[in-house]
Amino acid sequence: MAPTETTILRNYLLLPSRLPSIISLQEFASLFPKSQQSSPQVRALYRDLQQQRNAVVDAVEASIDGEARQANALRRTMVRTQRENEHEEQDNEIEIERTLFGSTSATITSKQHSLQSILPDLDSAVADIESDLQKLENEEATLLESIRQAAGNMSDLRYGRLSNPKLPAEVLDGLLGIQDTCKQKT
Numbered sequence: 001m002a003p004t005e006t007t008i009l010r011n012y013l014l015l016p017s018r019l020p021s022i023i024s025l026q027e028f029a030s031l032f033p034k035s036q037q038s039s040p041q042v043r044a045l046y047r048d049l050q051q052q053r054n055a056v057v058d059a060v061e062a063s064i065d066g067e068a069r070q071a072n073a074l075r076r077t078m079v080r081t082q083r084e085n086e087h088e089e090q091d092n093e094i095e096i097e098r099t100l101f102g103s104t105s106a107t108i109t110s111k112q113h114s115l116q117s118i119l120p121d122l123d124s125a126v127a128d129i130e131s132d133l134q135k136l137e138n139e140e141a142t143l144l145e146s147i148r149q150a151a152g153n154m155s156d157l158r159y160g161r162l163s164n165p166k167l168p169a170e171v172l173d174g175l176l177g178i179q180d181t182c183k184q185k186t
Helices: 005-017 025-029 040-101 115-158 167-185
Strands: none
Touching (some): 025 040, 040 115
């Protein structure tokens, strides 16, 4: 079986990227002057560099995983769209056949599935539903956060505290201005 894009990226970006596979502690220490090579600060510096390198590698790994998930979602969307297009084409052909030959023709033949043929379709359907569910959960979280922010902003009104203490006077001035304008128009 051919390697996947994710496997290739992991093998060439992640495996050789850890600091010990690039340079060992002994090789790192040999880069310092002889008097400093056995210093505990060199070991601490190596460990710090190793942690920084691991953080970068972890970020790259997360990016690879994210791109793989996005590619799978895109692939599922393409398959779904392709199925919908095929279904629409088939419906158009069936309508033409019904118009030409009447409803007695054998225009629709049901596709017989075996267990092996239906499992991939079911797996794809489950993945589509899970993807849609994840999108809905993200949208729900965004909406809930915006509602909480709005409620938090409105709680100041409930307790009589305003972020702008001059707001009541400005509102009254605005209302008086509207009244004056209305009186001038009548």
